[in-house]
Amino acid sequence: MNDERAQVADFARSLLGRTFTGHGVAVRISEVEAYGGVTDPASHAYRRTERSEIMYGEPWRLYVYRSYGLHWCVNIVTGPASIAGAVLLRAGSVVDGLALARERRGDVPDAQLARGPGNLGHALAITKADLGVDVCETTSVHLGPMLSTPEKIRSGPRVGVSRAADVPWRFWVAGDPSVSAYRRNPRAG
DNA sequence: TAGGCGATGACCT
C-alpha cells in the first residue's frame, strides 16, 4: 500500500513544470497536492460516493468539484484504481492565452492569474462540464509536455485540509511567484 | 428532507 501511495506522490511531482491547457489558456504547473484516496482521510475518495466514483476509474481523467459554492477545483485522477488517488492542481503561471486569462480574472498581477486552485480553475474556465475528460486527449482541456524541468521541488503539508494535515504531500517549484501561500485549516488542530 | 460543513479567496483591520 505504501508503494501505491508513493506512486501518487511521484505522479504529483511529475506534473510540476508541465503545461496544462484549459479552453484557450495554458499554464505551466507550479504547485500541486497529492491525495491518496482510500487511505487518505483528506481525500474525497476516502469515502466512495457518487461524486468520488470517478477516482475509482481510469487514470488521466479530470475530477472537478465546487468548493465553498464559488470555486472550481481541478484534479487529475492518477490511479491505481485500487486506491483512487488524485492530484489537485493548485497553481501555475500563464504561458499562453494571456489576454484571455486576464479577461477572465480581471485586473490582477500576472503571477496571480492562476494562483490558488480556485483562481487556476477560473483562469482556465474549468467547470463541471469538463468532469471526466481524458487529459491525454488533445481537446479543449488537456495536459501538455514538460516545458522545462523544475530546478528545485519543495514539499510541505497540504493547504486547507482539516484531516491528515501534516502529511507533506504538497509539492511546488521553489521560487516560482505563482505558488500560493500556505494556510492551515483552523480545524486541523 | 434538513442541517452542517468545506482540498477557497477576497477584503478588512
Add this chain to the structure above:
DNA sequence: GGTCATCGCCTAC
C-alpha cells in the same frame, strides 16, 4: 491576523 460570502454534497434523522 481575522472574518465572511455562498452552495453543492454528505450525513443523520
